[in-house]
Amino acid sequence: MTSDSPLVEKIEVEAKQFYFETPTGRGTDQDLTLYYDETNNFGNLKLSAAGLNVTKSDNFVLGGIVLKPNQNAGDASEFRKLFRIQPTADEVKFDMVGHGAFEKVLGSSKLNYVLKWLLERDIGIHYTNLNIVNWFIVDIIDSIIACDEFASYFLMHRELKNELHNIATKDMPSFLALINKYDYPNVEREATFEFLKELYSFLVANWPETVFAPTNALKEIILRARVVPELCFLVGNNPGVLIKGIDSFFLYRLCAFKNSSHIFDEEKSVREAIEKYRITHDGREIPYQFVDSKQHFEIQLSDIVAGFLGRYFSFIEKTPTKSLIAFKKDMNQAQKSNVSALRALIEKSDALSNVLLHRVTTIDSDNKSDYFIFDTHLSPHLKATNR
Template sequence: MDFDVRDLAPEDPRQYGNDQEFTLYYDETNNIRKLLLTERGLNVTKHDNFVLGGIVLRPGQSIGDIEELRRVLWIQKSAEEIKFDLVAKGGFERILDSRKLGQTLSWLLERDIGIHYDNLNILNWSILDIVESVVADKRFGEFLPFHRELKNELHRIVLSDLQSFLAMLRRYGYPDLAEGTAGQFVSEVRQFIQDHWPASAFPATEMLNEMLLRAQSINELAFLAGEKRDYLIEGFEDFYLHRICSFRNSTHVFDEELTVQAAIGGIRILDGGREVPFSFVDSKQVGEIQLSDVVVGFLGKYFTFIEQTPLPALLRKRKELTKVQAANLELLAQLIEISDKTCNVLLHRITTMDSDWKSDAFLFGSKPPPHLLAA
């Protein structure tokens, strides 16, 4: 099966740098394989952020001698490879206090090696088609410029009573709404919003309510028909394909992942007549994948910590960082800045605006919007 890069990753004038000839090395974390609606809510008890990413090399760059890094990190000879849990363990704050983590991040910075990632909030991804389906209708085009704000508000309010919202979705067969139920579904979503109206409402909250009020007359929700009932996420292979297509002049090297390999192993990604190279390798044989394992393991913990921690608590914790924690956070900030200057597509956050604001406030000290301070 062949796909053209422009079909899966259309060109965006806001992007820069992704036409370069990188070699991107990947690992992943928090791949739950599938996300399903069930009688109890979801098929999983944890829904941490899925992260796909690792390190990126420009032509002529090298990670150096991986055996030297093993010695620096005091990795036992019995360990077949460098893994994240050999560098740091525990919750995010304990991980951030790891000297070995700092040594690994410093290793990358000393060699001017950047990082890259797709960071996916899987709950937000699972419900954003509610908003996307409405704004895709030309009658609601005035709301399209604010689709991110609207999706942010929906996610924020849903989290206040997630189990009830999931139960409502399941009653409608989401994401495959039966014919003729779209208007009633929208009406019930709006009723949920009103029943859980946030104390820190702001203009986007009112806009979401207004859009849903008007959309109760809609006959069909474009992205919520012809899907598989109860399947919020059927697999994560599409994120692999999108990544490959986003860097059409690069070489992509993934850690072995049998489920994904089975899904995309027979696919060719074409840029015109040229095939975009990608492969799956044994991490034990590839030091770049081992470094990617550490990077992605850390990022997975970081992004989940950001999602789950209210901003006031984040700002308090930022003031209370130990010397090692502060140093490691600064190393992460430097790696992100290096990568963003090179190419803004390297760092891809498929999350809510609230999550982005919280991350920027915690990592860079950016000023957050007032509604988050009341959380």
């Protein structure tokens, strides 16, 4: 593990602390090499009376390329020639793919070069896609269903979180003001009743015209939950600190692929997030290192992958269903070609390991993305509500 940092006592982390093997997860024991970059790195997400400390809440994406043993990313000079990179450019970056709205980027011929380059060389991709608003809201639902009397709601926990996210984002300034009033995510035990009472009033004030069984269940559980003594995941935290750094998202990937090598771009914030940990599996340290992207073509490709996916997932989150349907229907040939290539890359990577593709977002977002890339059916509630 390369490091120029002074020697400090590291935090010992066992891989199983951050990644639990599940019956549906596969392919994590392989010897792979994962290269990383990230986009929309928010650092620490904080809440105050003025709102969030970020001007926009685009999805955070940690991603890049995956190489199997004895596989390489191809000849960098050949790629630069194909990509028409100026000799004076130190490295290839996502900004060279395209500018402007996502629709324009999706039609970029340079994006097509990158996606086909990966496909032709059988190179996989990996990503963690995080909806940051959904991430800090879910503890409300998780805290309630952790109580025995509400455990029956666990079977629809994702649906409840989906509906809460939908209603909260209808009036984010008011929602943020509400939770900030109670020092979220540190709701005092004696304030639990009033917090849930105000949250219920917020739901009623922003109640959607078209509702479904999970929408009504959300209203019911928030009303009934006012009897709970505390919201267990919302006590003992630092007031106003919604997401304390990006450590856990990197650690999840490192701990999931414990037999792989992990190579990160040399960035101060990323190094500080990761290097304080010594991550082990069965007594063996999981290797990771930081490198200069200018010297590593694989990191440059990862920059493009992460940058494009960050734009894509944020587009999915923000585009109403009817607009998404219309755009998909009217795509030009270049856009269709890139969607097709992205689909093939995702399928190839999923075949290698489904854990490489990690989405931490709402049901609505997953459904819209699967519709856009894989032509799956849209849920009736999305069409009815135009979310």
